Amino acid sequence: MRQMPPATPFDTSALRDAGLDDKLHEECGVFGVIGVKDAANFVALGLHALQHRGQEAGGIVAHDPEQGFNSARRFGYVRDNFTSASLMETLPGPLAIGHVRYSTAGSKGTTAIRDVQPFFGEFAMGGAAIAHNGNITNAEELRRELIERGSIFQSSSDSECIIHLMARSLQKTIPERMKDALRRVEGAFSVVAMTRTKLIGVRDPLGVRPLVLGALSDGAFVLSSETCGLDIVGAEFLREIDPGEMVVISHGKVESFRPFEQRASRFCIFEHVYFSRPDSILGGRSVYETRRQIGIELAREAPVDADLVCPVPDSGTPAAIGFSFESGIPYGMGIIRNQYMGRTFIEPTEQIRNMGVRLKLNVNRALIRGKRVILVDDSVVRGTTSRKIKEMILDAGAREVHFRIASPPTAWPCFYGVDTPQREKLLAATMSEDEMRHHLGVDSLKFISLDGLYRAVGEAAGRDPAAPRYCDACFSGDYPVAPSDMLNKGFTLKAAE
Numbered sequence: 001m002r003q004m005p006p007a008t009p010f011d012t013s014a015l016r017d018a019g020l021d022d023k024l025h026e027e028c029g030v031f032g033v034i035g036v037k038d039a040a041n042f043v044a045l046g047l048h049a050l051q052h053r054g055q056e057a058g059g060i061v062a063h064d065p066e067q068g069f070n071s072a073r074r075f076g077y078v079r080d081n082f083t084s085a086s087l088m089e090t091l092p093g094p095l096a097i098g099h100v101r102y103s104t105a106g107s108k109g110t111t112a113i114r115d116v117q118p119f120f121g122e123f124a125m126g127g128a129a130i131a132h133n134g135n136i137t138n139a140e141e142l143r144r145e146l147i148e149r150g151s152i153f154q155s156s157s158d159s160e161c162i163i164h165l166m167a168r169s170l171q172k173t174i175p176e177r178m179k180d181a182l183r184r185v186e187g188a189f190s191v192v193a194m195t196r197t198k199l200i201g202v203r204d205p206l207g208v209r210p211l212v213l214g215a216l217s218d219g220a221f222v223l224s225s226e227t228c229g230l231d232i233v234g235a236e237f238l239r240e241i242d243p244g245e246m247v248v249i250s251h252g253k254v255e256s257f258r259p260f261e262q263r264a265s266r267f268c269i270f271e272h273v274y275f276s277r278p279d280s281i282l283g284g285r286s287v288y289e290t291r292r293q294i295g296i297e298l299a300r301e302a303p304v305d306a307d308l309v310c311p312v313p314d315s316g317t318p319a320a321i322g323f324s325f326e327s328g329i330p331y332g333m334g335i336i337r338n339q340y341m342g343r344t345f346i347e348p349t350e351q352i353r354n355m356g357v358r359l360k361l362n363v364n365r366a367l368i369r370g371k372r373v374i375l376v377d378d379s380v381v382r383g384t385t386s387r388k389i390k391e392m393i394l395d396a397g398a399r400e401v402h403f404r405i406a407s408p409p410t411a412w413p414c415f416y417g418v419d420t421p422q423r424e425k426l427l428a429a430t431m432s433e434d435e436m437r438h439h440l441g442v443d444s445l446k447f448i449s450l451d452g453l454y455r456a457v458g459e460a461a462g463r464d465p466a467a468p469r470y471c472d473a474c475f476s477g478d479y480p481v482a483p484s485d486m487l488n489k490g491f492t493l494k495a496a497e
């Protein structure tokens with residue numbers, strides 16, 4: 001019998017505290033389908049492909065002309081919930097949207113079922129459901145205002161503001177109400193929404209988070225956070241939703257609107273480094289190829305004499321392949337990841353905590369012994385995992401350990417839909433590169449430069465400080481949208497330091 005996950009909130013911070021998870025986390029993935037029989041099944045597959053964007057919980061809303069709107073929200077993986085025939089039978093109809101979440105603003109680290117999206121609202125002109133990827137940076141301000149005017153919030157999520165703003169709009173149609181609502185919202189949003197007859201996709205004016213459009217046969221369409229979500233349902237990739245664009249899809253037609261003031265886009269550069277799946281296409285570029293190119297740039301910027309290039313699996317793998325290619329130093333799988341770590345130890349006991357990173361990663365001793373090893377990782381956040389990995393490599397008999405990091409030092413928190421520790425917990429916010437090298441206890445430590453990262457994503461001239469093409473705030477402190485709520489709480493911007 002299939003073991004169902006517990007129907008209680010679970011707290012991923014325990015995993016983090018145990019030093020088993022020292023990554024930034026994308027907080028959500030969104031997916032929607034219109035024009036197929038049993039659209040919810042397609043959404044479940046799409047969410048499964050987007051599971052790397054959020055593993056704490058998922059939800060699906062479907063609409064059927066006879067049975068109306070139905071929804072299901074569950075904790076845990078999509079495969080453990082939305083594969084149950086008895087559950088999927090409750091979600092009939094040709095139109096459905098879904099959402100996977102890590103934990104968004106509101107209940108950091110602990111998800112409550114009421115915070116699991118999609119959110120649903122019943123309006124005079126019919127129901128609507130929305131699924132949001134990103135983070136609303138003025139949500140607290142909006143929430144206060146909405147509550148003062150009588151709105152009753154059901155969740156602690158910033159995304160629920162959109163539903164309440166729609167409820168207060170005087171526009172006659174749901175897409176028009178969404179435009180009204182989203183014009184009040186600041187920050188990052190890629191939204192997939194649905195009415196009884198329409199599938200809607202919107203990206204914020206800067207296009208911080210991704211959203212793509214695909215086509216199935218016979219006038220059916222798909223919206224997905226990433227192209228890997230299209231691949232799993234056999235949809236053809238048509239295009240990205242443009243920054244600041246809203247698409248409304250019904251009766252086999254896609255209409256495009258530009259509800260916001262046009263601005264230069266600032267797509268999240270970290271999607272290229274880590275968040276997106278390597279088999280996705282972002283901005284016309286293969287994520288895998290970009291990551292390999294990052295490794296090539298890193299080898300040019302920070303060469304070192306060594307015997308072996310090893311990725312910290314899995315996210316460091318393409319960059320390690322690029323580093324090895326450029327440097328001519330052999331590539332090897334010096335660290336093996338336990339694929340089945342999953343949620344098993346999500347609430348580790350003291351004994352398990354002491355095992356630390358060994359639960360997740362193991363060293364390939366036969367390969368490592370006696371070698372000078374270059375470890376390639378995607379990022380260093382708190383440095384907890386990096387220290388433990390270094391110890392494992394030395395225990396296995398390595399002669400030297402050199403870290404090469406496929407992103408610049410992460411010195412600033414993200415306020416646009418990525419779970420980041422407070423600034424003072426970020427290693428790079430409090431230490432110089434040399435201090436970090438000492439702290440990690442490695443022979444050398446080098447990060448790719450911001451210019452090098454821009455070159456790897458296709459900007460041959462590097463970063464233009466006057467008009468950067470990407471959001472890179474977690475590296476540069478240059479926030480493309482002022483994080484209003486955080487500023488109200490005393491957060492200091494770089495310019496004010």
Ligand code: SF4
Nearest residue numbers: 268270414471473474
């Ligand atoms: S701050 Fe960093 S993680 Fe957040 S959107 Fe910008 S580049 Fe991406």
